Amino acid sequence: MNPSDVDRLFAESIPQLYEQYMVPLIFEPYAADLASRIALRQPSRVLEIAAGTGVVTRHLADTLPPEVAIVATDLNQPMLDQAAARGSSRPVEWRQANAMQLPYPDEAFDVVVCQFGVMFFPDKLKAFSEARRVLQPGGLFIFNVWDRIDQNEFADTVTQALETLFPDDPPRFMARVPHGYHSTSVCAQDLARSGFTHLPGIATLAAHSRADSPRIPAVAYCQGTPLRNEIETRGPSLLLQATDIVTTAITSRFGSGVVDGKIQAHIITVER
Template structure:
């Protein structure tokens, strides 16, 4: 499983999904890391770099922050957004970084872990590059929200079951107990799970759904639909989310599990 974006998707992702979703989750994640001035940080699966940029603010000019992602399009956008910020950007998978051992005070990852094809090996790599007493903090979706359930159901109806399966896979994540066990097996100590919940506010379905799907790996499948079927898909989501509409917005709860630990 991977999260690959192309074409205009990274731009839409940054302009739509980051302010509404991922920027808020980045801030929530970093409250559990407590980065200090001068520390070195590795942000894995950094995407367009929202968590990376906040981490750099936290560690200051004396700190060192590296953003790593396998997706070239996302990193191009990340570099553009941080053109005047001293951040190292690396295009690599999580196992082929070649980074020296004991070189980071913190390894962080927002919504990346469940995409790693070899999660135990990734955790061992994070342990290797962490300095003694370094810490890890990774946020992982706690299953589906009401909105993502509605989206996947509509995609299955109006695009295909296979495309819906791809979209659903983004929220098919390890359980809290599994995350604790995996981090512990990789050698981390003081492993814990913190469940974070946010109230998510997005525009109504007619505006938001096309932007959301346009920022996803299934964007081409959505854009290939005839206009009438696109409208029917959006209407299906709107109907499913009708009880969450408040003052002209969709407002619904969403949650992540954050696994933390120390080397």
């Protein structure tokens, strides 16, 4: 997946739906976790890559002292526009940037953070190498990745439900990309190959994904992520039908009222 493809995937109404539905559904607890881990380092200058609509950025702004500089970057300008429109509790620098070619000098930051973004990088070794390059000696690179899709119940349910609508060519975006880089041993190997010489720390964190109704995660996944593009590619008029089928599947598995599904991710930390 090249940068122009990523940019296209997060176009149109996806940034708004992503922020409205996906962020509270699955991203908030892990954003708070990353911010708390970074605060323990007492950094002076933090770079976020693949910041999306800014959920980690907002937690960093709330958690870190006001004198700590926060620079939040993303390849996709509409996502950054959504982040800037939402705002943060104090000023941060928003900048469009390619994680594989960061526009910053060597050793410019003491923390580089990325929440659920490395799975989208077409050249992970290059992105990791760039993170290392802009880190000061002793600086920290911290990122998280989703665990296997069967450990993330809503994503798994969505994927299985869409197989019934598209049996000959099921949309596998969730399994292929967000949940496709779940091997911690592969992460460690890629970090070593990109120049990191320290062994990474790895923590696995389970959390809960809650919504007031089954419709919310159905809309979130089908319409607020790049899965939408895969559905519409198979038939532009099928998005609503797909959302309805997923709603039914979530209702069948989790009930018709408040729904609660397990989510699980790995947090990777490595020093330069």
